[in-house]
Amino acid sequence: MSLDPTRQRQVQELASLWGAPPGWRSLSAVNHTVVGIRFMVTAFVFFLIGGVLAMLIRAQLAMPGNDFVGPEVYSQLFTMHGTVMMFLFAIPVIEGFAIYMLPKMLGARDLAFPRLSAFAYWCYLFGGIIVVGSLLVGMAPDTGWFMYTPLSSSAYTPGINADVWLIGVTFVEVSAVAAGVEFMATILKVRTAGMALNRMPILAWYLWVTAAMMVIGFPPLILGSILLEIERAFDWPFFDPTRGGDPLLWQHLFWLFGHPEVYIIFLPAAGIISTILPVMAGRPLVGYTWIVCSIVALGFISFGLWVHHMFTVGIPHLALGFFSAASLLVVLPTSVQFFAWLATLLKGRPRMDLPMLFVYGFFFTFVIGGLTGVMVAVVPFDWQVHDTHFVVAHFHYVLIGGQIFPALAAAYYWLPHFTGRTASRTVGVIVFWLILVGFTVTFLPMHLTGLLGMPRRVYTYAPDVGWTWLNLTSSIGGFIMAIGFALFILDVVLQIRTGRRTARNPWNAETLEWAMPLPPPTYNIGSLPWVKSRTPVHDDPQLEDDLQAGRGLLATPRNGWRETLVVSMLDGKPEQVLLLPGPTWVPLYTAIAAAVFFGGLLAKTYLLSLLGLAAVLVCALMWVWDGGLKRDPGPLDIGCGATAVPHPAAAMPPSLWGLVFLLAANGTLFASLVFGYLFLWVVAPNWPPPVFVPVDWASPLVTLTGLGLGFAGVLRAAQVNRQGRDLGRQAWLLLASLGGLIAAAGFTVVPAMLAPPVQDHAYAAVNAFAGAYMAVHAVLAVVFTGHAFARGRAGWLSAVRAVEVRAAVIWWSYTAGTGLVTLAVIHLLPRMAGS
Amino acid sequence: MRDAASFAVLIAVVAGFMVWASAFSTVYALFSLGCAYGWETPRPFGLPLWHAATAAGWLVHIIAHAALIAWTVRRFRARPATEPDNRRFLQVSAVAIAVLGLVTTLWTGAPIVLLSTCA
Numbered sequence: 001m002s003l004d005p006t007r008q009r010q011v012q013e014l015a016s017l018w019g020a021p022p023g024w025r026s027l028s029a030v031n032h033t034v035v036g037i038r039f040m041v042t043a044f045v046f047f048l049i050g051g052v053l054a055m056l057i058r059a060q061l062a063m064p065g066n067d068f069v070g071p072e073v074y075s076q077l078f079t080m081h082g083t084v085m086m087f088l089f090a091i092p093v094i095e096g097f098a099i100y101m102l103p104k105m106l107g108a109r110d111l112a113f114p115r116l117s118a119f120a121y122w123c124y125l126f127g128g129i130i131v132v133g134s135l136l137v138g139m140a141p142d143t144g145w146f147m148y149t150p151l152s153s154s155a156y157t158p159g160i161n162a163d164v165w166l167i168g169v170t171f172v173e174v175s176a177v178a179a180g181v182e183f184m185a186t187i188l189k190v191r192t193a194g195m196a197l198n199r200m201p202i203l204a205w206y207l208w209v210t211a212a213m214m215v216i217g218f219p220p221l222i223l224g225s226i227l228l229e230i231e232r233a234f235d236w237p238f239f240d241p242t243r244g245g246d247p248l249l250w251q252h253l254f255w256l257f258g259h260p261e262v263y264i265i266f267l268p269a270a271g272i273i274s275t276i277l278p279v280m281a282g283r284p285l286v287g288y289t290w291i292v293c294s295i296v297a298l299g300f301i302s303f304g305l306w307v308h309h310m311f312t313v314g315i316p317h318l319a320l321g322f323f324s325a326a327s328l329l330v331v332l333p334t335s336v337q338f339f340a341w342l343a344t345l346l347k348g349r350p351r352m353d354l355p356m357l358f359v360y361g362f363f364f365t366f367v368i369g370g371l372t373g374v375m376v377a378v379v380p381f382d383w384q385v386h387d388t389h390f391v392v393a394h395f396h397y398v399l400i401g402g403q404i405f406p407a408l409a410a411a412y413y414w415l416p417h418f419t420g421r422t423a424s425r426t427v428g429v430i431v432f433w434l435i436l437v438g439f440t441v442t443f444l445p446m447h448l449t450g451l452l453g454m455p456r457r458v459y460t461y462a463p464d465v466g467w468t469w470l471n472l473t474s475s476i477g478g479f480i481m482a483i484g485f486a487l488f489i490l491d492v493v494l495q496i497r498t499g500r501r502t503a504r505n506p507w508n509a510e511t512l513e514w515a516m517p518l519p520p521p522t523y524n525i526g527s528l529p530w531v532k533s534r535t536p537v538h539d540d541p542q543l544e545d546d547l548q549a550g551r552g553l554l555a556t557p558r559n560g561w562r563e564t565l566v567v568s569m570l571d572g573k574p575e576q577v578l579l580l581p582g583p584t585w586v587p588l589y590t591a592i593a594a595a596v597f598f599g600g601l602l603a604k605t606y607l608l609s610l611l612g613l614a615a616v617l618v619c620a621l622m623w624v625w626d627g628g629l630k631r632d633p634g635p636l637d638i639g640c641g642a643t644a645v646p647h648p649a650a651a652m653p654p655s656l657w658g659l660v661f662l663l664a665a666n667g668t669l670f671a672s673l674v675f676g677y678l679f680l681w682v683v684a685p686n687w688p689p690p691v692f693v694p695v696d697w698a699s700p701l702v703t704l705t706g707l708g709l710g711f712a713g714v715l716r717a718a719q720v721n722r723q724g725r726d727l728g729r730q731a732w733l734l735l736a737s738l739g740g741l742i743a744a745a746g747f748t749v750v751p752a753m754l755a756p757p758v759q760d761h762a763y764a765a766v767n768a769f770a771g772a773y774m775a776v777h778a779v780l781a782v783v784f785t786g787h788a789f790a791r792g793r794a795g796w797l798s799a800v801r802a803v804e805v806r807a808a809v810i811w812w813s814y815t816a817g818t819g820l821v822t823l824a825v826i827h828l829l830p831r832m833a834g835s
Numbered sequence: 836m837r838d839a840a841s842f843a844v845l846i847a848v849v850a851g852f853m854v855w856a857s858a859f860s861t862v863y864a865l866f867s868l869g870c871a872y873g874w875e876t877p878r879p880f881g882l883p884l885w886h887a888a889t890a891a892g893w894l895v896h897i898i899a900h901a902a903l904i905a906w907t908v909r910r911f912r913a914r915p916a917t918e919p920d921n922r923r924f925l926q927v928s929a930v931a932i933a934v935l936g937l938v939t940t941l942w943t944g945a946p947i948v949l950l951s952t953c954a
Binding site for chain 2: 188196197198199289290292293296297299300301303304316317318319321322324325326329568569570571651652657682683
């Protein structure tokens with residue numbers, strides 16, 4: 001379409017405003033399109049590395065008594081294959097996809113926190129390099145992707161192999177939590193006008209629940225990794241049963257993350273199916289509301305299944321019954337989605353286009369994986385096949401069936417969106433059959449290999465046990481599948497270089513990502529639509545032209561601002577104009593500082609780590625200093641006769657929701673710590689400890705005073721700020737900072753009060769860790785209040801512009817709440833237990 | 836509607852499974868504590884104390900579920916003040932999730948009536 005000269009100028013201005021700088025300076029880009037593509041490409045590179053490791057495993061197992069690799073290298077291969085696929089591919093590729101796609105589907109110009117997604121990418125890249133780099137120097141993790149103690153403890157794994165996993169994976173998990181926070185806040189608040197909850201694309205529901213699961217699911221493993229690293233580095237005996245620890249605590253913490261992880265991987269893939277399938281069937285998705293309910297059900301129930309990975313560790317039968325029942329029940333919400341998809345197909349006229357082939361591939365493989373999942377959810381059956389290749393076959397059916405086939409469907413469906421070109425159907429069909437046949441030949445016989453008794457993680461087997469032909473078949477299948485993926489890469493390259501230009505909305509889809517030029521410009525859409533239904537593109541075929549011509553919201557750039565809308569949570573009414581940052585190096589610098597911190601831990605040069613931590617703090621302060629307004633703004637015209645306030649003047653801008661969700665993750669980590677404490681107390685051997693924390697009321701009273709002073713001070717600061725009393729606000733903020741310092745000192749005393757030393761018993765170690773955790777939070781409370789004070793002094797705060805004060809209130813609420821629980825656990829629990 | 840109130844509506848929509856999460860944690864914790872500390876006597880209804888405590892935790896949550904279902908049916912009839920199609924969506928979701936939460940608690944707690952052993 002042709003635009004009038006004025007509009008052309010506006011569109012050019014939008015393009016330059018949202019664009020990334022050229023050359024090496026493009027590394028400072030924070031735009032979601034750039035970051036999302038980086039994430040996906042990097043994840044795919046890691047996928048290829050994981051795939052090569054899988055091929056080496058299959059080469060080794062192809063024949064009995066094979067000496068292709070020895071047991072030590074083989075241990076590194078299977079550990080790294082699992083680690084790379086789960087942590088460096090499966091989740092990051094979802095993150096990348098969501099970073100790229102979410103704003104486009106929601107009719108926004110970017111995510112809520114572009115710098116955070118850029119930071120998440122760098123953390124992911126650096127963490128991944130640490131993990132994969134260890135392969136090159138022969139120090140890769142070698143104790144399984146779940147790092148069970150005591151095998152992963154320093155007594156049995158004395159080198160840095162396990163440290164690489166603990167530190168590298170934790171670095172990557174920082175990225176995952178950041179992405180989860182980003183998605184939660186974005187989906188709730190950064191949508192286009194009129195997009196009420198019931199009008200959101202179904203994929204947004206899937207991604208919101210997935211993001212919430214990432215925010216809740218990752219912290220238990222982060223805690224476990226921190227505890228295990230502290231045990232390995234400083235001999236604090238969290239998992240050593242001779243000193244009051246318990247290896248089962250690691251298993252609980254790992255699987256509290258590990259099982260939801262399966263659904264974190266599956267749910268976005270199911271969301272892709274729910275998006276593509278109705279388009280291919282040519283009719284709207286059947287049962288939207290019921291699918292939303294089943295997503296929520298899956299999200300919750302997936303947190304009640306973790307013990308089914310531990311059915312053989314000696315947990316009482318009745319407890320096994322609870323988890324077996326929950327494991328069986330998870331079939332129901334999954335089935336609801338399957339029946340909704342089948343009903344959609346039955347009511348429509350399905351086209352056999354390339355994406356649909358892979359959707360059928362998903363159906364075929366995932367149903368088999370689901371059925372074997374029901375089998376291993378039954379305790380007696382699980383006892384028979386536990387740690388055999390049956391389980392390997394099961395979870396590959398679930399993971400490859402549940403993620404790779406949907407991902408390939410997504411690739412063929414959305415590649416025209418990325419590249420603006422169409423794929424070759426012939427090559428795509430060959431790719432499909434090679435991967436499906438290769439996959440089936442690899443993993444179907446593997447069920448039998450497991451039933452015949454072949455255990456996992458053995459590097460070879462004897463020729464007379466009857467596993468030879470099955471293993472050879474699996475290896476041949478594996479290489480067929482690898483050829484399929486190689487051809488897929490070739491297909492993508494060919495499409496980018498030689499594919500025909502795609503038509504506008506080539507699939508006749510319904511969602512907003514197709515209401516923009518292909519490939520999308522830097523600003524996504526010329527103006528934001530005011531949607532009236534769940535299928536805006538279907539309702540109005542001229543929508544793209546109208547939006548590009550500026551007949552929508554936020555069509556005209558102003559003040560050089562990057563603007564997008566913030567809407568009310570439930571019904572999508574425009575509330576705020578979100579002013580987003582442009583290209584900046586701060587996310588990269590922060591990630592480099594974090595890399596110094598993690599690298600120092602790995603090299604056991606703790607001074608370097610402290611320097612890295614200080615640099616992270618400095619970068620974070622630079623980060624939050626940027627932005628804001630120095631004058632109270634009035635409402636801004638957003639077009640279509642509507643107005644909205646700039647976000648710095650809003651009561652609850654997305655950044656505060658981000659903080660709330662970050663604290664939800666933090667709260668899960670804290671709850672996991674309390675759970676660990678109680679678990680050790682109740683279950684671990686060698687309890688009670690020889691000595692408890694001595695009775696001393698002075699220290700807790702001082703700490704309580706600090707917490708009370710800080711919390712009351714910051715509340716009062718917010719109150720007087722609302723009354724426009726700047727001086728009073730500054731005074732109360734100072735007092736709150738003082739309270740934080742007192743609380744930090746009080747909590748720091750905890751380890752010093754402990755007798756015996758922390759190396760002697762897990763009780764002392766857990767108490768010391770809890771005290772340190774709270775001391776750090778009290779110090780951060782000082783940083784929050786200090787930051788608000790400094791911003792106030794520099795003129796960034798007023799009765800209306802009060803985001804920093806509100807952030808301090810939120811942080812202090814968390815610190816005071818967890819501080820009280822910590823004091824009770826440290827000082828009251830031993831008294832209640834009669835010591 | 837203010838953001839906090841909107842978020843409270845979302846919490847209410849998923850409350851059925853929050854009650855289930857509480858039920859599951861409580862039942863598992865009571866069972867673990869009771870067995871670890873040998874809660875055998877007194878024996879209410881002829882059951883070992885650990886078993887009675889676990890069953891009581893389960894029943895309390897079943898009652899909470901029933902109350903929640905009744906509350907969501909009433910609460911979402913007229914509120915929140917949003918467009919009718921959106922309110923209908925929230926209403927159906929809230930009631931369905933409340934009922935699903937009850938079913939989940941009944942099912943996952945069912946082993947309590949089938950087994951009576953700490954082994």
